[in-house]
Amino acid sequence: MRHRALVIIAWVLIAAAGGVLAPRTVEALRYEFALPGQPAYEANQRITAATGGGGAVDPLVLVARPRQAGPAAREAFETQVARVTAAAPGSRVLTPAGASELASPDGEVLVALVYPHVLPGPEPYAAALPALEAAAAQADVGGRPLTVTGTTVLEETSGGGRRGVLVEVVLGGLGALIVLAAVFGSLLAAVPLLVAVVSILATFLCLLGLTALTDVSFVVQYLVALIGLGVAIDYSLLIVMRWREQRAGGLDSTAAVVSAMATAGRSVVLSGVTVAVSLAALVLVPLPFLRSIGLGGLLIPLLSVATATTLVPVVLATAGERLQWPRRRITDPSSRAWRRIATVAVRHPALVALASTLLLLALAAPLLGLRLGSPRLDAYDASTPAGVATAQLTASGISPGVLRPTEVLLPPARAADAVARFAALPGVAAAVAPTSAGWRTPAGQLIQVWTGEDPATATSRTAVRTVRDVAATIPGAEVGGHPAEDADFVTAVYNDAPLVVLGIVVVTFLLLARALRSLWLPIKALLLNVVSIAAAYGITVLIWQDGVGSDLIFGTPASGAITIWVPIAVFAFLFGLSMDYEVFILSRMREAYDEHGSTPLAVIDGIARTGRLVTSAALILFLAFVALSTVPAVEVKILATALALGIAIDALIVRALLAPALVVLLGRLNWSLPRPLALVLRLPPEPSPRPPSTAAREAPDEASPSS
Incomplete structure (x- = not known):
């Protein structure tokens, strides 16, 4: 904020260059699926x-x-x-x-x-x-x-022929603007959208440089545009909402920015790094086009983090007060509806965990019949x-x-x-x-x-x-x-899939363990991600392979098979994107637990303060993927379907119900970090658990999981 003019000028120049050169970037993309050595x-x-x-x-x-x-x-x-x-x-x-x-x-x-x-x-x-x-x-x-x-x-x-990515960006942007307008009710809604535009154009500029070094798949342009739109808005939304919360607590605009960056900004950096690590694992697959998706996709979270942690603070400190028009009254960000939902999970954790798990397993069941390959001949439009x-x-x-x-x-x-x-x-x-x-x-x-x-x-x-x-x-x-x-x-992609998955899991675990100062929270997060992604795969198989609703929803016959590269790409993207919400929620729960020492109250406080944020962020990403599903190419439709379903399932079932219930069931284990792991992560050992505060001891019976 000491160099506001420099920050703004730099991002304006980068965005302008990205916009001017975007057509050249698209022209430099490749449409071949090379399998060297096969x-x-x-x-x-x-x-x-x-x-x-x-x-x-x-x-x-x-x-x-x-x-x-x-x-x-x-x-x-x-x-x-x-x-x-x-x-x-x-x-x-x-x-x-x-x-x-x-x-x-x-x-x-x-x-x-x-x-x-x-x-x-x-x-x-x-x-x-x-x-x-x-x-x-x-x-x-x-x-x-x-x-x-x-x-x-x-x-x-x-x-219906190919078309440029601009149509999908406009559709996704309109959906995001509607959600942001409902969240803020003021001109602040334009801040995350503005940051997303800058982030996307900057990513396209970097992508042009990447095409000079290696072949980059045409799929990357859609991912940069739509996932970039969703991720940049998510990160900006988290910081802006935390800034409003600090303003509601009595801080002035500049102090609120500093406080928001020390909390929400830290979560944004951790989330962005986690997404980047997930996508970087695609580089391990010995296929040029999947490597290019990993390298190109890697730019998305990194540029989104860069804009969210530099441009957003400057905009808020400079014009945040004026952008709150017409809704100038700052309200408590805690959501009553999400507090009630969290209270149900706290009072009946075993029941909520069991019901959520059974539902996810039922959704994942069609995955057992997965077939990888090209579409059947009868999957194409028979009326032409x-x-x-x-x-x-x-x-x-x-x-x-x-x-x-x-x-x-x-x-x-x-x-x-x-x-x-x-x-x-x-x-x-x-x-x-x-x-x-x-x-x-x-x-x-x-x-x-x-x-x-x-x-x-x-x-x-x-x-x-x-x-x-x-x-x-x-x-x-x-x-x-x-x-x-x-x-x-199939052989080339999935022979190395275990290596890719293992690399993602290990690095993500270490990142989360260090950020959350916990052993069991990262393990729980990783297991929930697997179940969530499996459920998204299952419904995608049901729609596209088995034809349950493909014609009704997309006006396209069932493909009879899932495009070979889609599952591994979906895993890499969903694994990272789902971790965004996990980091947002668990970081807030950790703050609450450090404040009063009660796990049930930490769950309620964390969900009450992040539920609306996560739902809004997930809805924006969901709408971005719905826009992506309008791309004529069937393989992109299948990819968009799996991503949209994964985001919806993760936000509404996993993070809203199953994750809070499991945190309650684990109790104090959530917050423990064994000394050997603390030494590996270069963290001080966890202090002895503090006794619950007076507020925690006086909490209603939702503080007792057994109830």
């Missing part, structure tokens, strides 16, 4: 290098439904496919002439697979697809035009032309596997034997070694293997594993394609 990824890289397309990018599919089936229709189809694919020179093409399985048994549906050259970025067929669609619309096979479909087309048409064509293809008897093939690259001399062996495997509908242009390359012969069912089903995943086992016995054979890379994706 066999399917390496095979796909070689396939793409040799042919210009294919590999992990599924083909475009031309579908014809002639009015009258027969040889004439087939001949017309071959002619029209050649004319249409001329619009994308260099494409690999496979028609029924090269694989009879691409025609339905009755001849009423004819299919051609087209592999144009792919481009880097969000739309690999951005150059070829418009030209192919225009040419297909002019084609005529038996009195009907050709329709272009394929998983890339289905994703684009089902999602591409969706209709896909439904006609799969209903005609043609294998759904043609839309997401497994590709095998091997020496040409071994192709005939390999085709026969693959075709005989259970779950495989057909295997072909096309002889047309583009299928035999200097790198080897390409073979297509199509599963009999949707590639996302368990039967097809087993079939792909069997194909890979057989290919391993063929010298020089490499298995690529989307289904094989999905399987390697």
Whole structure:
């Protein structure tokens, strides 16, 4: 506060630079999901290098439904496919002439697979697809035009196209403004929002520097914008509310700022470091895009803490009094409603703990059926032309596997034997070694293997594993394609998951143990986080995998599987964000306990003074994630769903009911710190517990857990 002008000028310049350069930051983001060292990824890289397309990018599919089936229709189809694919020179093409399985048994549906050259970025067929669609619309096979479909087309048409992150920021900001206006009833509501804007723009500026050092995933822009919005507002809200509380206690504006920073400011720093540590653990995963999410996400809490602990004090000390218009009367921040809720938890801790735990376990139960992978084909919008064509293809008897093939690259001399062996495997509908242009390359012969069912089903995943086992016995054979890379994706992400989780847990425990001067409070917090996240996973599986409400809530069919990288990213973000609320509440309980020495009264005081804050902060984050769920990309919708549910469950069930009940049940153990741990954390040993104060001894029967 001695350098107010310097602080304000510095943040204005940083925010301005971040705003001006934000478009360049977004352009520098990457859309690839690289899996270096994984066999399917390496095979796909070689396939793409040799042919210009294919590999992990599924083909475009031309579908014809002639009015009258027969040889004439087939001949017309071959002619029209050649004319249409001329619009994308260099494409690999496979028609029924090269694989009879691409025609339905009755001849009423004819299919051609087209592999144009792919481009880097969000739309690999951005150059070829418009030209192919225009040419297909002019084609005529038996009195009907050709329709272009394929998983890339289905994703684009089902999602309604991609859009910038600004829409989500505006939606989240409007929701936050409504909540803040209800909390403050004055112009103070603008302070956390202003700080959030500065924090987001500063993070985008730092993110631009990060893109110069390493590839950064496109997902990071949404996380920076929406989680940055929520976290920066949360931290600012905590400090502003503590400042108002100190003003209500009689301190002047400047003294209230100093007092708020000594208490709430300390909690903000601890919370921000905890969130940063959780996200930094993603760097341990040997995948570039997850590392980039960890590095990019790491900037969010650090910049939010920086703005909350520098800009907020300056604004409050300079203009805090004027910003309290029109509600100038400062009220007691303690909430009567939350005091009553805390009193129930104190009077019946065992009952509240048991009921909350059973509810969370019930919510987590669907997690036992978790399936990781790409969406099923029937998860896409069936009302679009591409969706209709896909439904006609799969209903005609043609294998759904043609839309997401497994590709095998091997020496040409071994192709005939390999085709026969693959075709005989259970779950495989057909295997072909096309002889047309583009299928035999200097790198080897390409073979297509199509599963009999949707590639996302368990039967097809087993079939792909069997194909890979057989290919391993063929010298020089490499298995690529989307289904094989999905399987390697799971292995690459979750083989190291225990290491990531262990790293997060250990560091978080040490941070909390030192901040709270307790052994059991951090252990309890960690266990509750696991249960809370499991419950969020369970409902997400119920909605997106099992389809309970996905169409009603999002207007999107169930995906049939959870995107592979979502659970590990959700864990990292939710673990840190949930700790925010735990730190806010437990820090206040610790203050109260140090004041009067009564655990039950500390629980009541802590919840009464933080319940409204935590609820408001959680609601703001929840609305930010609701805004994130409007992003067209299905994987981002799933991520947003899990994050929103996790925040709601944590704030309303875990921190409001279960955590207070467990604190009461643990009693004095909450506040104990064994001497060896105190020495490790470089803290003085805990003094002997003080006797409860007069107020505590005279407290009603909620002070006795046994009651």
